[in-house]
Structure formats: C-alpha cells, structure tokens
Amino acid sequence: MTEPPATLEDRRRHVVEIAAQVLATDGPHGLSLRRIATLAGGSTQLVYTLFGGKPGLGDALYAEGFRRLAASMSTAVDVAPPPGDPERLLALGRGYRAFALAEPAFFSVMFGRAIPGFTPARPTRAAGRAATFGQVVTAARECLAAGTLVADDAEELARACWVTAHGLAALEVSGLLAVDDVDAFADVVLRAPVEAHRAR
Amino acid sequence: MTEPPATLEDRRRHVVEIAAQVLATDGPHGLSLRRIATLAGGSTQLVYTLFGGKPGLGDALYAEGFRRLAASMSTAVDVAPPPGDPERLLALGRGYRAFALAEPAFFSVMFGRAIPGFTPARPTRAAGRAATFGQVVTAARECLAAGTLVADDAEELARACWVTAHGLAALEVSGLLAVDDVDAFADVVLRAPVEAHRAR
DNA sequence: ACGCTGTCATAACACTGTTATACACGTGCC
C-alpha cells in the first residue's frame, strides 16, 4: 500500500469527481460541503483547504463541466466528415445538445446559476469559452478556407451556430420545447445557420 | 382608514412584488423566507399560508417572470410595422433580449435553476410558454398569411426564431458572448431565421 | 532542537426552509 505523493492537484481532481457524481445523481441541490467531505473521507475543512469554499468548488465544477462539454463536442466532430465539410458544424451542435441532455445538472451549473452564491471567475469563463467555442471557430474557418461556406468573418459564422445550438439545448433542458420529434427539429434548426452561408 | 377586503389574491400579488424587488436587487441568493416575510410585515408562516412554501413562491415568481417577458415582447412588437411584416418577428426577439438584460435574475429563475429546490409546475410552465411563444407563433402565422414569408408550418418558423432569441439572450446573460458590438450582432443573428424563410 | 507553516478535525456561529404548537380573531349556531 504505497500511497503516492497524492499531490494537491490530484486530491482536487478526486473531490471534483465525487462532487460531479453527487451533482449527476441528486442535482445541484444535493451539493453540500458536509456530504462531499464525508464522501471523500474527510471533514468540511477539506473543501476549504482545496478550493477555499463553496464558490471555489463551484468554479472547479464549472471548469469540469466545460471540459466535458468540450469532450462531447470533440467526439461528435471526430466521426464527422473531414475538415472543410459544413457537416462538422452540425456535428458540433449535436455534441453540444447531447451534453446538455446527458448532464443537465452540469448544464445548469454552467449556464443557469444553479449553485447559490457562485459566479464563475473571469479566467475560468474565458477558458471554458475557448475550449468549446474555439472548436466551432476552427470548423467555421476550415469551411471558409475550403470554400464550402462563405462569410465575412469566421467568428461571426461560429457565433451564429453557437447561439442556435445553445438556444436549442437550453430550451430543451428547461422543458419548454414542446415538439413531437425533437431530434428532427434539432437537425432542422441546427442546419439553418449553416445553410444561410452556403456557397452557391 | 377603511382597509378593503384585501383578498387572498391581492396579498399574494403584494408578496410576489416584494419578492421580485428582492430578486432584482440581491439576486436569487437573497430570496429568504424570513426576509420577504418581514419586508411584507409578517412572519415566515405568511409564505406558507399564501404559497405553501418556497417552491410555491418560486412558482409564483416563475409565472411573474413570464408575465414580464410577455409584456416586454408585447411592447416591442407594438411599435413594429403592422401584422404580416417579418420585422415583427425581429421585434419580438429584441423584446426577448431586452427582458433578459433588464431582469437577469428573473431570467435565471425561469430558465436556470436559480431557486434551489424549485422546479416549475407543469401548468405554470405551459402558461408561460403560451403567453410568450404564442406571440411568436401569431406573428409567424401573419407573415405566412401575408405571403411575406414562406414555410411549411408557422410553429416551426416560430420555434426557429425563439431558439435563436433564447440562445442569444442566455449566452449574453451568462457573460459568454464576447463581441465588440453586441447590439449589431444581435440584429444579425436574430434576422437569420427570418431571412431563411423570405419569399422570393 | 527549535520554530514555522500548512493541514486537519472539532466546535461554534449565523443563517436557511420547514414544521409543530399555541394563541387570537372572526363566523355561525343555539
């Protein structure tokens, strides 16, 4: 039983993983310091030494959520046609939506103020944005370079796609999207901003 | 000093108004039963007799939020060109965004999970949806009838506009939309789903 | 060997939503 050094970063990751599990099963409401502390085999102070308090833990969960969102988008675009194909922008949108449906609690923490006192720190927000929105910008730039799509600015095209994907996912998670075939509607609506920039 | 009957509904409205004020100034985190009770000149029980608890108050705030959102959309479309003009769909989107920016706390209660234990009751959700999304459907139907826009289904057109407006507003409230001129971008992105259905 | 620094558990504090209890008040009935 040779316990490795167990660096501070390792322990942080461990606690975040536990918190993520609680978040997934019981929602943001079940996230109490005492609970995740005992689940991690320690005392309440553990969270304070590792994260400085609940907002700090919230920030870590926020970052973890964006990491997972980025992963979901990444795996979706990996099975899509090669760079330059507008289909990749659609795949990213589908990955975005898939994450929201798979991890609604994380989604609420990231976009819905689900943790009472917590607002994400500016750098954390910027990093999350870069890891996710950056993928959309890349795909858009490739399409512009390949000439499959036309637009003044790759960022603006990417933003349009992002806004659509987020609106779709957010409304669906909120239970406000009363449609018979949501999947079909999702495809139609995600395709719209792409078709608007089709080369012809 | 002849106190009028002060019906139950009146008192409910009064407390909701107080809660809305607290929500606007201190955010969802400042919404405590004791606080709004004392602000209303009563005891904690007040909230329980009027709403049955905090989730009940949350439901009332949720409904109030949709009432205000509907009002914001309504006033925006009132100064727009007459029915049948696609400009009306844009106006509704602008009203949607204006509400989100003016009342971000309400927006979080309605579309995030800003009140810890609360999930909106199904009828409340349906009513809110009808009061807001219904306006979009109406405007879309008028455009289809006037022949200014073409689409298979008015609802589908309306949904596309709604998704765009919501995505834009939600991302902006979350502080994730890093653009120089947000207003200009908002106009561009809101116009996209409308232009996609232009008659030609 | 000493002191320092950082981590930890315990306990307390102020606060939260919720619930049970007891009291006041208005109404209907005899």
Place this chain on the structure above:
DNA sequence: GGCACGTGTATAACAGTGTTATGACAGCGT
C-alpha cells in the same frame, strides 16, 4: 348573548446549510 369552531398568525424548535475560529498534529527548514 354566549359558545364551539375553524382559520390565519406568531413563536419556537428542528435539521440542515456555509463559514469561521480554535486547537492539535505533522513535516520541513534553519
């Protein structure tokens, strides 16, 4: 008029929350 009743209210208690202060302990550098 007087009395039971039911409703709304306030008080107090309960379990739980995040946070903070206190004291004990270990590891490390001088």
